[in-house]
Amino acid sequence: MREQRASLPGSIIAWVVAFLMFFPILWMLITSFKTEAQAIANPPLIIFRPVLESFAAALSQSGYILFAENSIIISLVSTALAIAIAFPAAYSMAFQPGKRTQDMLVWMLSTKMLPPVGVLVPIYIICRDTGLLDTRTALVIVDMLMNLPIVVWMLFSFFRDIPKDILEAAHMDGAGPRRQMIYLLLPLASPGIASAALLAIILSWNEAFWSINLTASHAGTLAAYIARYSAPEGLFWAKLSAASVLAVAPILIFGSLAQRRLVRGLTAGAVK
Amino acid sequence: MQRPTPASLPLAAALIAGLSLTPLAAGAATLTIATVNNPDMLIMQKLSPEFTKETGINLNWVVLPENTLRQRVTTDIATKSGTFDIVTIGTFEVPQWGKNSWLAPIGDLGPAYDLNDIFPSVRAGLSYKGTLYAVPFYAESSMTYYRKDLFQAAGLTMPAQPTYDQIAKFADKLNDPAKGVYGICLRGLPGWGENMAFLTTLVNTFGGEWFNMKWEPQLTSPAWEKAINFYVDLMKKDGPPNATSNGFTENLALFSTGKCGMWIDATVAAGVLYDPTKSKVAADVAVAPAPTAVTPHGAHWLWSWALGIPKTTHQLADAQKFLTWSTSQSYIELVGKTDGWVAVPPGTRQSTYKNPDYLKAAPFAPLVQQMILSADPEHPTLNPVPYTGVQFVGIPEFQGIGTTVGQDIAAALAGQTTVAQALAKAEASTKRAMTEAGYLQ
Numbered sequence: 001m002r003e004q005r006a007s008l009p010g011s012i013i014a015w016v017v018a019f020l021m022f023f024p025i026l027w028m029l030i031t032s033f034k035t036e037a038q039a040i041a042n043p044p045l046i047i048f049r050p051v052l053e054s055f056a057a058a059l060s061q062s063g064y065i066l067f068a069e070n071s072i073i074i075s076l077v078s079t080a081l082a083i084a085i086a087f088p089a090a091y092s093m094a095f096q097p098g099k100r101t102q103d104m105l106v107w108m109l110s111t112k113m114l115p116p117v118g119v120l121v122p123i124y125i126i127c128r129d130t131g132l133l134d135t136r137t138a139l140v141i142v143d144m145l146m147n148l149p150i151v152v153w154m155l156f157s158f159f160r161d162i163p164k165d166i167l168e169a170a171h172m173d174g175a176g177p178r179r180q181m182i183y184l185l186l187p188l189a190s191p192g193i194a195s196a197a198l199l200a201i202i203l204s205w206n207e208a209f210w211s212i213n214l215t216a217s218h219a220g221t222l223a224a225y226i227a228r229y230s231a232p233e234g235l236f237w238a239k240l241s242a243a244s245v246l247a248v249a250p251i252l253i254f255g256s257l258a259q260r261r262l263v264r265g266l267t268a269g270a271v272k
Numbered sequence: 273m274q275r276p277t278p279a280s281l282p283l284a285a286a287l288i289a290g291l292s293l294t295p296l297a298a299g300a301a302t303l304t305i306a307t308v309n310n311p312d313m314l315i316m317q318k319l320s321p322e323f324t325k326e327t328g329i330n331l332n333w334v335v336l337p338e339n340t341l342r343q344r345v346t347t348d349i350a351t352k353s354g355t356f357d358i359v360t361i362g363t364f365e366v367p368q369w370g371k372n373s374w375l376a377p378i379g380d381l382g383p384a385y386d387l388n389d390i391f392p393s394v395r396a397g398l399s400y401k402g403t404l405y406a407v408p409f410y411a412e413s414s415m416t417y418y419r420k421d422l423f424q425a426a427g428l429t430m431p432a433q434p435t436y437d438q439i440a441k442f443a444d445k446l447n448d449p450a451k452g453v454y455g456i457c458l459r460g461l462p463g464w465g466e467n468m469a470f471l472t473t474l475v476n477t478f479g480g481e482w483f484n485m486k487w488e489p490q491l492t493s494p495a496w497e498k499a500i501n502f503y504v505d506l507m508k509k510d511g512p513p514n515a516t517s518n519g520f521t522e523n524l525a526l527f528s529t530g531k532c533g534m535w536i537d538a539t540v541a542a543g544v545l546y547d548p549t550k551s552k553v554a555a556d557v558a559v560a561p562a563p564t565a566v567t568p569h570g571a572h573w574l575w576s577w578a579l580g581i582p583k584t585t586h587q588l589a590d591a592q593k594f595l596t597w598s599t600s601q602s603y604i605e606l607v608g609k610t611d612g613w614v615a616v617p618p619g620t621r622q623s624t625y626k627n628p629d630y631l632k633a634a635p636f637a638p639l640v641q642q643m644i645l646s647a648d649p650e651h652p653t654l655n656p657v658p659y660t661g662v663q664f665v666g667i668p669e670f671q672g673i674g675t676t677v678g679q680d681i682a683a684a685l686a687g688q689t690t691v692a693q694a695l696a697k698a699e700a701s702t703k704r705a706m707t708e709a710g711y712l713q
Contacts, residue, residue, distance in 0.1 A: 227337055
């Protein structure tokens with residue numbers, strides 16, 4: 001079969017769209033290597049002598065390491081917990097569905113449509129009463145709950161690709177649900193689990209609302225770190241850009257490495 | 273031996289990482305301070321180890337964007353969570369939060385503090401019913417910045433008290449987009465604290481007001497129509513392109529890079545514009561009072577970033593120690609020595625404006641003092657009004673109302689609607705908001 005090749009106009013359009021989408025990140029990167037005076041120059045400077053002073057300021061002034069450490073721990077732990085809870089839930093929904101399974105799946109997804117600010121006060125009070133304000137534990141729990149519907153949906157889509165007969169054969173051989181999940185489903189669905197985990201890590205990393213509202217000086221993530229560079233009466237465009245580069249670089253590199261798997265995960269079930 | 277099952281790996285990872293989930297509890301003598309990232313606050317953070325050295329009290333800083341800080345602190349105080357020991361707030365919030373009993377009254381800060389040294393107008397702006405609820409970290413009014421080199425080249429002279437008619441004529445003469453210079457830069461970015469701060473002073477001096485004594489909106493009054501038409505015409509003719517994107521920060525960037533002939537905005541910008549390391553026009557900038565039109569009432573604003581103590585703090589005495597340290601005359605002297613006199617927090621103390629070192633470094637200081645002393649939030653308009661505040665209306669609903677009206681006027685500035693349409697829409701939405709809030713029947 002002949003390989004289908006993209007047309008030239010199509011390729012050009014794709015490149016232009018890709019460049020437009022990438023341009024803000026590129027501009028942020030360029031600005032981060034400017035001085036504050038160069039950053040506000042009008043017309044904007046394209047050719048200039050790059051300096052690292054904004055990075056030095058962003059790293060030394062505002063405790064980048066603590067925020068980065070919080071981001072890493074919170075995104076990894078919340079994702080691990082979300083997978084641990086979503087895995088048996090998706091197994092049950094995919095292989096032993098009840099009358100209300102579909103409704104439950106839709107309801108789970110509908111919780112994502114709730115504006116977070118609508119539940120800010122109750123969650124804030126719960127955190128206050130349990131002593132979890134400004135702790136990583138609070139953000140782990142909130143991020144885990146926030147990502148759970150998407151992780152369940154993704155795992156559910158992957159599990160539906162697995163022939164039921166395999167699990168039935170195992171059942172005939174005396175394997176209970178726990179053994180089926182561990183010895184059959186886990187190896188078979190590992191690409192799907194990895195995709196779901198990658199997406200959950202990225203979503204958790206980028207989460208800003210709860211990170212800003214539930215933390216103060218100890219448990220803020222890199223999203224809160226960037227927010228501090230927005231000033232009503234200060235000119236910090238270069239520092240803001242440098243801080244943003246420092247905040248998005250880890251997840252950008254991580255996302256690029258995991259791109260193929262991520263795309264497969266996001267499009268799972270979409271072509272059926 | 274049975275191998276660990278793969279399924280247990282995520283749980284194990286969570287458990288191990290969970291051990292480090294809760295950071296170490298802070299020591300007893302640690303204050304948490306919520307603040308914004310303005311240059312003066314950055315200097316305060318930099319110098320705060322001096323305070324720790326003097327008192328043994330540690331400081332944790334929570335730095336947030338202005339509106340996020342308001343929302344974050346409001347949530348914390350309203351739920352009595354006590355996360356913050358000190359908060360940075362402005363003259364808009366302090367009287368309202370004082371009225372709500374959210375802030376601890378500022379008690380006796382000791383004889384060395386000299387409370388009477390703080391400008392009376394600033395103290396009044398931070399009080400509710402005569403009780404002071406916050407102390408000013410820095411304060412500002414508004415004034416006119418202009419380029420004396422461009423004025424000279426065009427044969428113009430800035431009067432001692434310019435009027436808006438004169439400003440419009442000057443802008444026409446200075447406007448030279450081919451050379452990258454616009455006659456005037458003014459705020460266009462929608463927001464109650466952005467374009468509406470400037471536009472409220474403009475409307476005030478044109479003889480208008482937000483509400484009459486019955487709290488009925490006055491946005492379609494002749495004064496509003498005249499003021500907003502003046503602003504839109506002036507900006508379309510002599511302002512920079514895409515002015516609806518320009519707030520304080522953007523205009524500061526434009527003026528400091530030589531793109532504006534004039535700019536009417538916060539006095540606090542002078543510290544940057546006169547600093548040759550931050551401004552290309554440091555040698556050519558001059559200042560004049562904010563322009564007037566029909567009345568001098570409310571022609572220039574009064575704002576202060578101040579430090580207050582939420583009632584929910586468990587460390588009132590230590591918090592007061594920090595307030596005393598950071599807003600004292602000796603702190604101002606410390607900044608003068610470490611960062612230069614032009615960088616000291618302006619607008620708070622009369623003694624600063626008698627200091628020869630400051631007057632030498634800040635030639636704009638006498639005018640700033642004059643603007644701050646003459647700003648009168650109690651009588652901001654020509655006609656009597658039921659509210660206080662020069663560039664805002666001191667009611668909680670104003671944040672939403674001001675931002676909505678700011679968007680309507682920005683639409684007129686962008687040419688999407690006419691001024692009359694924008695004001696009619698603004699009047700309707702304001703009336704609706706005031707009815708919902710119970711001010712109108």
